[in-house]
Amino acid sequence: MRCPKCGFRDDKVIDSRQSRDSSSIRRRRVCLQCAYRFTTYEQIERSDLRVIKRDRTHEPFDRRKLVNSLAKACEKRSISLVTLETAVDEIVHELETSGREVPSATIGTKVLEKLRVIDEVAYLRYASVHRRFEQVDQFVDAIQALGRRIKPNSLQPELFEPEMGGSPPVTAGANDTETKVETHGRV
Numbered sequence: 001m002r003c004p005k006c007g008f009r010d011d012k013v014i015d016s017r018q019s020r021d022s023s024s025i026r027r028r029r030v031c032l033q034c035a036y037r038f039t040t041y042e043q044i045e046r047s048d049l050r051v052i053k054r055d056r057t058h059e060p061f062d063r064r065k066l067v068n069s070l071a072k073a074c075e076k077r078s079i080s081l082v083t084l085e086t087a088v089d090e091i092v093h094e095l096e097t098s099g100r101e102v103p104s105a106t107i108g109t110k111v112l113e114k115l116r117v118i119d120e121v122a123y124l125r126y127a128s129v130h131r132r133f134e135q136v137d138q139f140v141d142a143i144q145a146l147g148r149r150i151k152p153n154s155l156q157p158e159l160f161e162p163e164m165g166g167s168p169p170v171t172a173g174a175n176d177t178e179t180k181v182e183t184h185g186r187v
């Protein structure tokens with residue numbers, strides 16, 4: 001960084017700290033020739049990533065949209081917002097480092113890779129919406145591809161309508177307790 005006072009090209013960083021929201025880093029520098037002190041800011045370059053859609057049209061990449069599509073797949077599953085945001089951060093980072101234009105199918109594949117690890121039900125929901133399974137067989141294949149890690153009943157209440165005349169669907173599970181906020185002890 002060229003010294004703003006004498007133009008010397010070498011300096012030393014004497015202090016470095018993140019902004020409160022961690023979106024930038026502020027560095028105090030001292031010129032190695034004239035000892036003048038100055039400050040620089042480092043920020044993430046705003047992405048101009050574009051998405052190529054199925055119909056070949058382009059649109060600017062929208063992080064919000066990506067978060068929403070993941071959140072929708074994860075509805076009523078006990079997955080924290082932090083987990084989703086982290087997954088989105090990772091996906092965005094991968095996209096930004098791989099080029100300026102990205103096919104929507106590539107984004108879909110990356111989302112599936114993340115969801116597969118996070119939650120099987122969310123994975124299947126997202127896959128069924130965004131992969132547009134051509135046939136039931138494909139959907140069954142996708143379920144089987146997940147292996148036998150899925151607990152026998154975990155898909156039942158989420159993905160399939162209860163049979164007529166059968167027992168009522170089980171909607172309340174252990175997961176529900178995790179979303180409750182404990183308020184006792186503070187009046």
Ligand SMILES: [Zn+2]
Nearest residue numbers: 003006031034
């Ligand atoms: Zn200087």
